[in-house]
Amino acid sequence: ETGVTQTPRHLVMGMTNKKSLKCEQHLGHNAMYWYKQSAKKPLELMFVYSLEERVENNSVPSRFSPECPNSSHLFLHLHTLQPEDSALYLCASSLGTSGFDEQFFGPGTRLTVL
Amino acid sequence: QQQVKQSPQSLIVQKGGISIINCAYENTAFDYFPWYQQFPGKGPALLIAIRPDVSEKKEGRFTISFNKSAKQFSLHIMDSQPGDSATYFCAATVSGAGSYQLTFGKGTKLSVIP
Numbered sequence: 001e002t003g004v005t006q007t008p009r010h011l012v013m014g015m016t017n018k019k020s021l022k023c024e025q026h027l028g029h030n031a032m033y034w035y036k037q038s039a040k041k042p043l044e045l046m047f048v049y050s051l052e053e054r055v056e057n058n059s060v061p062s063r064f065s066p067e068c069p070n071s072s073h074l075f076l077h078l079h080t081l082q083p084e085d086s087a088l089y090l091c092a093s094s095l096g097t098s099g100f101d102e103q104f105f106g107p108g109t110r111l112t113v114l
Numbered sequence: 115q116q117q118v119k120q121s122p123q124s125l126i127v128q129k130g131g132i133s134i135i136n137c138a139y140e141n142t143a144f145d146y147f148p149w150y151q152q153f154p155g156k157g158p159a160l161l162i163a164i165r166p167d168v169s170e171k172k173e174g175r176f177t178i179s180f181n182k183s184a185k186q187f188s189l190h191i192m193d194s195q196p197g198d199s200a201t202y203f204c205a206a207t208v209s210g211a212g213s214y215q216l217t218f219g220k221g222t223k224l225s226v227i228p
């Protein structure tokens with residue numbers, strides 16, 4: 001285990017539903033990330049939090065809403081998603097935010113939007 | 115363009131053979147090049163990384179070769195084993211503080227057959 005847990009592991013939702021993804025890290029890291037992983041595409045960075053402050057929002061649609069209540073927890077709130085949002089959503093954490101800081105990934109949440 | 119191009123998309127290697135995955139980048143500001151390994155149902159995990167001041171880095175059966183002038187780097191897996199079957203991602207980043215953004219390749223699915 002990497003020390004980064006994600007729940008749920010699988011989620012099926014309709015386009016009108018509201019759901020949340022949860023990530024927790026037990027590594028004492030200060031930075032947390034949300035990535036989207038789609039087949040045959042590079043991992044896409046969605047959001048970055050450093051010391052609970054959002055430092056990056058890579059032009060992600062507003063139907064994705066992150067929340068970082070403390071340095072150990074990260075949420076991704078989902079509402080009125082589209083079928084093309086179906087993907088594996090990965091959470092990661094790192095000690096700092098330099099390029100040298102290794103990012104530790106959770107196992108991901110497999111999201112299917114019907 | 116902040117792209118990292120990775121090839122091949124998939125690779126089948128006999129047990130004991132050498133697996134070679136290639137990546138090319140365009141942004142000359144990149145100065146740190148990690149490789150991630152991802153098993154099914156797991157998140158990516160750092161495998162090995164290199165800085166451009168060296169041309170090669172070896173860790174066990176895994177070697178990164180780096181060609182700064184060609185802006186290319188590759189991963190060699192010697193004596194490939196069935197347990198190496200996974201998807202491999204190359205990445206590139208700028209290593210300074212606050213430079214958390216990893217630019218990933220699209221991944222190579224490696225299958226090592228007995």
